[in-house]
Amino acid sequence: MNHDNDKEYVLSVLARNNPGVLLRIAGLFSRRCYNILSIVAAQTENTEYSRILIVVSGDDRIVRQVDKQVSKLVDIKEVTVLNREEAVVREHLLLKVERNLQNSEKLVEIANVFHAGILNVQPDSMIMELTGDANTINSFIELYNPYNVLKILRTGAMAMMK
Amino acid sequence: MQLTGAQIIMECLLEQGVDTVFGYPGGAVLNIYDALYEYRNKINHIRTAHEQGAAHAADGYARSTGKTGVCIATSGPGATNLVTGIATAYMDSVPMVAITGNVSCDLLGLDSFQEVDITGITMPVTKHNYLVKNIEDLADTIRKAFLIAGTGRKGPVLVDIPKDVTAQKYEYTPQPPLPAPRGDFPWAERFEQALEMLRTSERPFIYTGGGVIAAEAYGELKKFAELLDAPVSSSLMCQGGYDQTGPRYIGMLGMHGTNTAALAIKNCDLLIAVGTRFSDRVLCNANLFARHCPIIQIEIDTAEFNKNIDVDLKMKGDAREILAHLNGMLSQRQHKLWMEEIAEWKALYPLVQESTSEEEVLPQEVLETLDRLTDSEAILVTEVGQHQMWTAQFYRFRTPRHFVSSGGLGTMGFGLGAAIGAQVANPGKRVINIAGDGSFHMNCNELSTAAQYNIPVIELVFNNQVLGMVRQWQKLFYGGRFSQTTLDRTTNYEMLAQAFGVKAFTISRRSEIEPVLKQALALREPVLINCHINPDVNVLPMVPAGGSVENPILEM
């Protein structure tokens, strides 16, 4: 398979809130060897439905197949393929970094530059929160790297058509 | 009307017009079997020797009738025994509803005795499946299961029902089967485009798949082929979708297709593919398939478009409706030169094979004799292997639903169970299971089922003492290193059959072919024929792995 043309796509799937629906979708991906980069799922404004956002990478043809195979599942109401360029894409990050008397001001400074939230401060650690696109989150993490990052939690991407 | 869950299941089956189910009892389905006892005058239950046999029987019932087949199994091992049968139906888009029992709701998820997550296990091999935890949902779930199994691209649906749900009482209100939702129909401009392609083509070629049979499109297909004046080829799954005794039929396309079909695909200027998923067994090398001509694909499942190869015109919808619409628009075409060329190839590359020695029984000749003796009207079921391909090549299927075979999954052990299902569904027809000795050993237990219910299937075992198809590959691609394909079982087939209560015959010489087949066909009880054949007979033509479908090996 040619990976040069691979792009990232976000599949926005509206699914009936039936048990096992996430398993059905995830199972379909693994069975057909489509790689999931990230997946986010939660109930929508209508409690009968869940919105599932799946980031996949692949060429155009693979993504069209993914779209058609997912659409075929009985519990699926609608699948929209969002190109990264046409959508607002956001991720959420929690980052815990080591803190001491020497670096604590520096840590806060970086957070302020990114308008990140400070969720918790302990004598020896600090937890930050940031929402943004993947690039912003990557550079945020990079800036903290010299200070001994203890833990990172990152959600998959959420996306909405512009 | 207040009924128990088990009774509701029975009523729902009756709503759907189910008259026969195949299954095996057990603890978790005790209530269902108690209801089956109560409804025994309305619903016929066939107890197979193994749940796999029950699933294959439901499948054979469905393939030979077009109705949805039903099988029932208990929780745990009963349910898992169905899995191969369900997967077989899934790969060939056969409508089936599998009902499994499960442990009571309060025991679910506790690794209870005979508990298994069968909905989880069967997710990849069912069109959809359900776990019914509330009695209120039971009737509607079964109705939906039948609707899903039998509409659109058909397939198996599993309904898992905990034991307590089958015992609880609930109000039951009868309901007629749900109407099928209206499917898609191509835009008018697609038809215009198709018509233009059909009108300008000089060498059109129609290639048909199992979808023709599923959509009952054969009448329209016949008309279409005549209007277009084109040759017709088929996949393994479309045997009988077009009359194979007619001059237009040029045999199968693909790995074991005819040379005529190979030449036709090489020389055609338009390919019209109806109800087929372009499986790798047909494309062989996808990059070398139909390179020089545009392709029109008529298909109900959108996901099949551009999956294995790119096509030029996609027409999504029911094959019968689309062909009917095309027939209404298309005026009579004439392709005299092309059809003459086709006829020449057919004459030049026939599939006939006759033995010259009394000592050697050729399977091809046995099948041709069977074709003659049954007027090409029997239902032929197969296992998987060389015998399966010979059956498709040498029996001339004239009508649909007379060839029952596991194409997509290629399930050895499928045939005998499926034959039992097909025979139960078609009591007036002759049903013959063509088996290899390897496949026979996988499910010979079902001979006991045929014997017990006096289901008059003929089990014709092509006994070559080897796993012929695999051995053929070893011969071609592994320098004749026959690793584990020489069976040389000490089984005495005739005695085994008799032990099950089944009459047995033997064919070991050429002159015995016709008299033995006649004798077997004259009986109205299950029969086994042990037919000795040479292990070195090959299935030809054959496209080697990675090769082009245009260049099959004709001799080896």
Ligand SMILES: Cc1ncc(C[n+]2csc(CCOP(=O)(O)OP(=O)(O)O)c2C)c(N)n1
């Ligand atoms: C359940 C299962 N196991 C293994 C295979 C692989 N397989 C395909 S054909 C074949 C040989 C079949 O031998 P036999 O039934 O004797 O038929 P023959 O080819 O000799 O006609 C095997 C082992 C299969 N298709 N199904």
